[in-house]
Amino acid sequence: MDELLGDFLTETAENLQTVDNEIVLFERDPGNRDVLNNIFRLVHTIKGTCGFLNLPRLERLAHAAETVLGKVRDGQAAVSPAVVSETLAAIDGIKVILAALETSGKEPAGDDEAQIARLNAAIAILETPKVELVPEPVIAAEPDAGAGRGIQSIRVSVALLEQLMTTVSELVLTRNELLQHLRTLKDDRLAVPLQRLSAQVGELQESVMRTRMQPISNAWSALPRLVRSLSVELGKPIELDMQGGETELDRQLLELIKDPLAHMVRNAADHGIETTEQRKAAGKDARGRIVLKAAQEGGHIVITLADDGSGIDVARLKAKAVALRLVTETDAAQLSALQAQRLVFHPGLSTAEQVTSVSGRGVGMDVVRANIEKIGGAIDIESTAGKGTQFTIRIPLTLAILPALIVASGGQRFAVPQMAVVELVRVGANSEHVVEYVNNAAVMRLRGRLLPLIHLGTLLGIGNGRGGGDYVLIARAGNISFGLIVDNIFDTEEVVVKPVAPILKTLSVYSGNAILGDGAVIMILDANGIAASLGIAGESDASDALETPVREVAQETDAMLLFRAGSPHPKAVPLSLVARLEEFDAAAVEWSEGRPVVQYRDALVPLLAVDGALTPRVEGRQPALIFDDGAAIVALMVDEVLDIVDTHVDICMTSDLPARIGTAVIAGRATEILDVAHYLSRAGSAGSIVAEDKGGRRVLIVDDSAFFRNMLKPLLASAGYRAMTAASADEALALRETGEHFDLILSDIEMPGLSGVDFARAVRGDDRWRETPLVALSSLAGEEHVRQGEAAGFDQYVAKFDRSRLLDAVARQLSGEAA
Amino acid sequence: MIPAKLVSVVLGGQLLGIDVAQVQDVIRLGAVSPVPLAPRWIAGVMNLRGRIVTAIDLRARFGLSPRQDRAGSMCVVVEHQGEPYGLIVDDVGDVIDVDPEQIEPNPPTLDRRWQQVSDGIVKLDVLMVLASVRAIMDADLAAAA
Numbered sequence: 001m002d003e004l005l006g007d008f009l010t011e012t013a014e015n016l017q018t019v020d021n022e023i024v025l026f027e028r029d030p031g032n033r034d035v036l037n038n039i040f041r042l043v044h045t046i047k048g049t050c051g052f053l054n055l056p057r058l059e060r061l062a063h064a065a066e067t068v069l070g071k072v073r074d075g076q077a078a079v080s081p082a083v084v085s086e087t088l089a090a091i092d093g094i095k096v097i098l099a100a101l102e103t104s105g106k107e108p109a110g111d112d113e114a115q116i117a118r119l120n121a122a123i124a125i126l127e128t129p130k131v132e133l134v135p136e137p138v139i140a141a142e143p144d145a146g147a148g149r150g151i152q153s154i155r156v157s158v159a160l161l162e163q164l165m166t167t168v169s170e171l172v173l174t175r176n177e178l179l180q181h182l183r184t185l186k187d188d189r190l191a192v193p194l195q196r197l198s199a200q201v202g203e204l205q206e207s208v209m210r211t212r213m214q215p216i217s218n219a220w221s222a223l224p225r226l227v228r229s230l231s232v233e234l235g236k237p238i239e240l241d242m243q244g245g246e247t248e249l250d251r252q253l254l255e256l257i258k259d260p261l262a263h264m265v266r267n268a269a270d271h272g273i274e275t276t277e278q279r280k281a282a283g284k285d286a287r288g289r290i291v292l293k294a295a296q297e298g299g300h301i302v303i304t305l306a307d308d309g310s311g312i313d314v315a316r317l318k319a320k321a322v323a324l325r326l327v328t329e330t331d332a333a334q335l336s337a338l339q340a341q342r343l344v345f346h347p348g349l350s351t352a353e354q355v356t357s358v359s360g361r362g363v364g365m366d367v368v369r370a371n372i373e374k375i376g377g378a379i380d381i382e383s384t385a386g387k388g389t390q391f392t393i394r395i396p397l398t399l400a401i402l403p404a405l406i407v408a409s410g411g412q413r414f415a416v417p418q419m420a421v422v423e424l425v426r427v428g429a430n431s432e433h434v435v436e437y438v439n440n441a442a443v444m445r446l447r448g449r450l451l452p453l454i455h456l457g458t459l460l461g462i463g464n465g466r467g468g469g470d471y472v473l474i475a476r477a478g479n480i481s482f483g484l485i486v487d488n489i490f491d492t493e494e495v496v497v498k499p500v501a502p503i504l505k506t507l508s509v510y511s512g513n514a515i516l517g518d519g520a521v522i523m524i525l526d527a528n529g530i531a532a533s534l535g536i537a538g539e540s541d542a543s544d545a546l547e548t549p550v551r552e553v554a555q556e557t558d559a560m561l562l563f564r565a566g567s568p569h570p571k572a573v574p575l576s577l578v579a580r581l582e583e584f585d586a587a588a589v590e591w592s593e594g595r596p597v598v599q600y601r602d603a604l605v606p607l608l609a610v611d612g613a614l615t616p617r618v619e620g621r622q623p624a625l626i627f628d629d630g631a632a633i634v635a636l637m638v639d640e641v642l643d644i645v646d647t648h649v650d651i652c653m654t655s656d657l658p659a660r661i662g663t664a665v666i667a668g669r670a671t672e673i674l675d676v677a678h679y680l681s682r683a684g685s686a687g688s689i690v691a692e693d694k695g696g697r698r699v700l701i702v703d704d705s706a707f708f709r710n711m712l713k714p715l716l717a718s719a720g721y722r723a724m725t726a727a728s729a730d731e732a733l734a735l736r737e738t739g740e741h742f743d744l745i746l747s748d749i750e751m752p753g754l755s756g757v758d759f760a761r762a763v764r765g766d767d768r769w770r771e772t773p774l775v776a777l778s779s780l781a782g783e784e785h786v787r788q789g790e791a792a793g794f795d796q797y798v799a800k801f802d803r804s805r806l807l808d809a810v811a812r813q814l815s816g817e818a819a
Numbered sequence: 820m821i822p823a824k825l826v827s828v829v830l831g832g833q834l835l836g837i838d839v840a841q842v843q844d845v846i847r848l849g850a851v852s853p854v855p856l857a858p859r860w861i862a863g864v865m866n867l868r869g870r871i872v873t874a875i876d877l878r879a880r881f882g883l884s885p886r887q888d889r890a891g892s893m894c895v896v897v898e899h900q901g902e903p904y905g906l907i908v909d910d911v912g913d914v915i916d917v918d919p920e921q922i923e924p925n926p927p928t929l930d931r932r933w934q935q936v937s938d939g940i941v942k943l944d945v946l947m948v949l950a951s952v953r954a955i956m957d958a959d960l961a962a963a964a
Contacts, residue, residue: 462855503958504854513864515866515871521865
């Protein structure tokens with residue numbers, strides 16, 4: 001393309017952006033001559049240059065716009081919405097022609113006579129009465145930004161900046177090489193200047209990095225125009241207030257938040273702000289207000305978008321969510337206002353009753369949220385009925401630089417983003433942690449739980465199988481944690497992330513690549529991709545803390561150990577209840593009182609069969625699951641361990657067999673869930689087998705997890721209690737209304753809707769259950785939690801998985817002893 | 820479109836021609852970081868003056884046995900769909916002018932894998948395979964080979 005034409009296009013694109021905003025400003029303040037002069041001058045420049053470059057179609061349209069603006073300027077016409085609308089339409093026409101020019105280098109065919117006629121008509125209406133421009137002096141006319149400041153910036157092409165960045169990167173590498181040589185040479189004459197060079201290169205690198213930053217107002221520039229046209233289209237006067245536009249953000253991110261922001265502004269104008277009549281009726285200013293703010297907070301940019309509209313109608317949103325089967329009616333009733341508001345981020349939920357041309361076209365806040373999460377950000381909502389809605393977006397300052405941990409496997413280095421790394425653990429001979437194997441699946445015990453492990457080398461096909469691997473890097477992907485076994489862990493390094501070549505895009509285990517300080521290229525591992533490739537990811541890829549409760553409920557998963565024993569049908573127990581997996585030599589099986597036993601950790605442990613008929617193998621090795629509740633240890637014989645699956649356990653069928661909780665579908669197959677408590681009760685001498693008669697004391701179990709309810713009920717039953725269950729605090733409180741009475745209540749803490757702590761307050765706040773002992777079941781038993789729970793009225797805290805302590809606590813509370 | 824100028828390269832004793840218009844750079848092959856799980860013919864990624872370039876093992880792509888030692892190999896950097904790729908070859912020769920008259924279609928007896936990635940045969944003193952960068956980069960084709 002002609003260089004002159006190229007320059008013209010760049011300059012005009014910028015000018016037009018300014019014109020858009022100036023016209024909106026002008027409409028609001030028609031007396032402001034400065035603004036009008038600016039607009040006139042810009043359009044005039046476009047027209048003039050067109051003539052020079054021989055672009056007749058563009059020139060004609062610009063000329064028509066200039067004429068209209070000229071008449072307004074000279075007071076021959078007044079500013080009316082029609083004039084502004086048509087001028088903006090003409091500018092749109094100019095943009096279309098410019099876009100064609102940019103791609104083809106020629107003006108597109110056609111003419112703009114219709115637009116020109118409309119432009120002339122817009123002023124014609126007003127020419128007859130000849131309205132004078134309001135002569136009133138403008139009070140404190142907004143000073144023209146930048147006027148009198150002289151030139152503070154120049155235009156540089158992005159390509160040049162990128163090139164500069166590349167050169168600086170190379171310079172850094174060269175410096176590193178020099179420093180390396182210096183270390184071997186030990187020449188003092190070089191040391192000092194090299195030190196200085198090193199510092200200067202560092203500074204240069206930082207400055208060049210900063211050139212990628214741009215004020216966020218660049219992403220906002222189209223918004224005033226958008227609000228103005230929405231205002232006209234919807235017939236609601238709306239004001240857009242933008243603050244903090246100077247906040248700087250990476251150029252790449254800027255592009256990525258543009259569309260989500262425009263979408264949200266559109267939503268606010270359409271759904272958020274009420275009609276003028278409604279506003280007046282509510283005693284509000286007829287003019288709606290949208291406030292957009294940006295500020296830097298640490299390594300993040302926080303953007304808030306607030307409207308002063310009607311707020312979100314929580315009841316209607318809930319009704320819609322129920323209608324769409326996103327939540328059940330009971331769950332919906334339990335949602336707090338804030339949790340319910342977050343439903344707007346669900347696909348298919350848009351609060352407007354009617355689909356308008358402005359929004360409600362099927363692109364919802366779910367897409368906005370997805371886009372923001374894609375760039376490592378988060379979004380939340382806060383709405384007050386009648387007052388308005390505020391969205392808060394947090395995004396990282398830059399996508400480009402990522403702190404990463406460098407690890408090695410199979411002789412190669414890989415980078416893992418620090419964000420995904422939870423913990424590093426050393427394994428092996430001199431460590432308390434060891435890698436154990438279930439069939440071929442590696443696991444590790446960490447703070448009482450089994451953590452699935454993956455050999456990075458095996459995963460990538462570069463390792464030598466089982467051997468090696470001294471370190472476990474515990475990574476989090478969404479709400480799933482897993483350990484990556486690696487050979488070595490090096491330093492952390494800040495790397496500049498570059499996308500992988502399209503040809504490698506199909507490899508989901510990588511999220512990008514980068515050049516290390518020593519010049520080598522390194523692949524960046526993607527924890528989510530690794531989890532997904534292994535099929536251990538949850539039902540959603542969500543990794544944020546802003547999950548709506550609906551998804552939390554849907555995602556509640558338990559790690560289940562699948563195995564075969566006695567029959568070809570798979571059986572399962574919760575992995576958390578399995579203390580160990582052992583293989584006993586068939587020769588080591590002894591018999592005592594007609595029952596098989598093995599020696600295990602200096603004790604005789606009964607070898608139990610899932611069902612009575614199974615006898616231990618007579619040769620080879622006998623695999624077994626070890627259950628240990630602190631008091632009793634049993635070994636349950638299995639034929640084969642199949643897998644560990646993280647899944648949502650939904651008991652479809654309860655069972656009459658004593659050792660079964662019921663049947664659930666796991667990994668697509670009907671799987672019998674065994675009752676571990678049943679087997680533990682068969683341990684040791686006959687004395688503990690028969691449950692004592694506890695006089696049928698009544699215990700209520702409140703837990704949202706069907707799995708735990710089903711687990712605890714038989715446990716308590718086998719200990720001689722009469723147990724009842726409730727799936728939520730509300731359900732439990734409903735039992736109170738029906739006049740039920742219990743001797744003790746066991747309640748979960750983390751529940752959707754009313755939490756365990758709130759539940760305790762409700763129990764203590766009413767005479768009927770005030771004296772009933774309350775025991776909290778929690779996986780979060782931090783001191784702070786315990787204090788909070790006790791303040792709310794809990795008598796004792798017990799960890800969810802600790803069977804013996806649980807029974808002990810129940811017994812103590814019932815006998816009136818303090819814990 | 821028939822290229823007017825070709826960079827001649829040697830691969831397993833066979834002369835190949837690559838369209839000059841697509842060639843950005845010719846370098847001596849440096850350090851390549853392998854990309855596990857990638858197709859076998861993708862040698863890895865390398866650093867070309869601050870740019871990350873995907874290195875293609877052209878021997879593997881053409882179904883030839885790998886060289887014992889990659890040291891001394893050359894790398895022809897081409898641009899394909901806006902991304903740089905480095906084609907690893909045994910040696911790089913001169914840039915030659917080609918007359919369309921000199922190009923003939925692939926002989927039907929040519930190995931199927933070569934048929935895929937060859938746009939024809941250039942009749943020079945020795946015969947030269949006109950390498951199709953587009954076909955070389957086509958992962959689906961490669962997977963089918």
